[in-house]
Structures are given as structure tokens and as C-alpha cells.
Amino acid sequence: MTLLDLLASAPNLATDLLERTSSTLRVQEMVRLSLAPAFLLAAIGAVMNVMMSRLIWVAERIERLEMRMEEDRSPREITELQRLCRRRRLAQRAVMFSTAAALTICVVVALLFISAFITPKIGSLIALAWIATMGFLITGLVHFAMETIVAASGQRIFFGKNANKEDD
Template sequence: MNPLMEVASAIQLAVAPAFLLTAIGATLTVMTNRLARIIDRFRVLNEGRAKLSNDDLLELNMLRLRAKWTHWAIALTTLSALLTCIVIASIFIGTEIQFNFDQFIAFLFIGAMSALIFGLISFTREVTLSKNVVKQ
């Protein structure tokens, strides 16, 4: 195969992970916005710390817990994005140096999907905690 065809083939292989990267980026935006809202509410409650009611103290503890789950969701989803970037780079590097990175790419992609799964589970946990507060 000529070099131009090899690069074209690599581009075709990299398209799906590139779309995945776009979706991960949008998901990260949602997660960081939720974290920002949690932090804002925490700051509002913390300003009047001396006169907090028991309900406010419970809310502060819940906000801490939600922030922890959101942080894990962001960290794991970011790891997924980084691994996806390495997958894309590996596709092109393997094409350029004529080296078979198939197993390495498969391992990275499995890692990216695993990190994304656990990131989404963490995010779902945070949303559930948030919903339970409203329910009470």
C-alpha cells in the first residue's frame, strides 16, 4: 500500500475514537458545571458557618459527598479522554513507523472504556445523591 493510502486508512481508523473524544468532552462539561454549582452552594453555606442550623450542616456534609463523587467522575472521565487520545496517536504512529500496535491499542481502548464506565457510574451516584436530597 502506498504511504498516502496508509495515512487515509489511519484517518478512517481514528474517526470513531475522535467522535468518542467529542462526546467525552461534552460529558466533562456537564460534570464540571455540576461541580461548580456544588462548590458555589458550599461557599454560600460556609459564609455563615457560625449560625448554621442542623439542616445546613447536613447539607454541607451532603455537598462534600457529592463533590467527592463528582471529582471521581471528572477524574475517571478525563483519564478516559487521555487514553482515547493515546489510541488516536498510536494509530498514526503505528502507521508511520510500520509497527503493529494492535494489542497496545486494544488495551488502551479497553482502559478508556473502563475509565469511562466508572466515571459515569460515579456521576450517576452523584446525581442520585442530589435527587435524594430533593426527595427529602
């Protein structure tokens, strides 16, 4: 059943919906309420851009290492490949959880607008969607922080070994 069929079968429903959505003040209030989630969505997008850049760099580095190491692998290359694979896993999870946060923010905005035009109160549903958003975002940011820690610890090991060789 399409929306048009539903509206045609219940003329009072169409009139009721039109009356509820005709309030400029109600629409303005929903737009105002949806601004904070919209700004959060923009921030998530910016952080995801950084995450994706790091993920792409790691994936390309893995590909280059694997092509170079087809025949014989040194212990250092194997260690680096393992560390890069761990970084890729963490970055992928960070992107996935951040994407889930972005999707649930969109659900929050949609629910805010829907709540203005329906009789049943769905404030609890909106609150749950907001809590889910924060849970996804926190998890994504923790994975991103872990990826940067793994990256920094690998650089410390690499530069520490090179510095010792130069001293010899």
C-alpha cells in the same frame, strides 16, 4: 538525542520513514480508523461540560453555606453541607476519570497513526489503551450517576419536609 540527530545518524532510517509515511492510502486508513475515537472524545467532552457545571454549582453552594454558617450551624445545614461535600467528591471523581478517558483516547489515536509507520505490531497496545479508555469512562459515568442520585435524594428530602410544613 533529538529526532534530527537520529535522522542524521541513520540516513536509511530517514528514507524508510519517508517511504512509510508517503502512502496516501495508509494515512487515509489511519484517519478513518481514528474517527470513532475522535467522536468518542467529543462525546466525553460534552459530558464533562455537564459534570463541570454541576461541580461548579456544588462548590459555590458549599462556599455560600460555609460563609453563612460561620457561627452557628443548624442540623439541617450540617446535613446539607455533608451531602454537598459527598456530591463534590463524586463529581470530582467523575471529572477525573473522564479526563483520564479523554487522555487515553488521545493515546489510542496517536498509537493508531504510529502503528501505520512502524514495523513492530502494536495492536495489542492499542487494544489495551482502548480497554483502559472504556474502564475510565465507565468509572467516570458511574460516579456521575451516583452524584445525580445523591442530588435527587437530597431534593426529595428537602421538598418532602417543606411540603409537610405547608400542610400543617
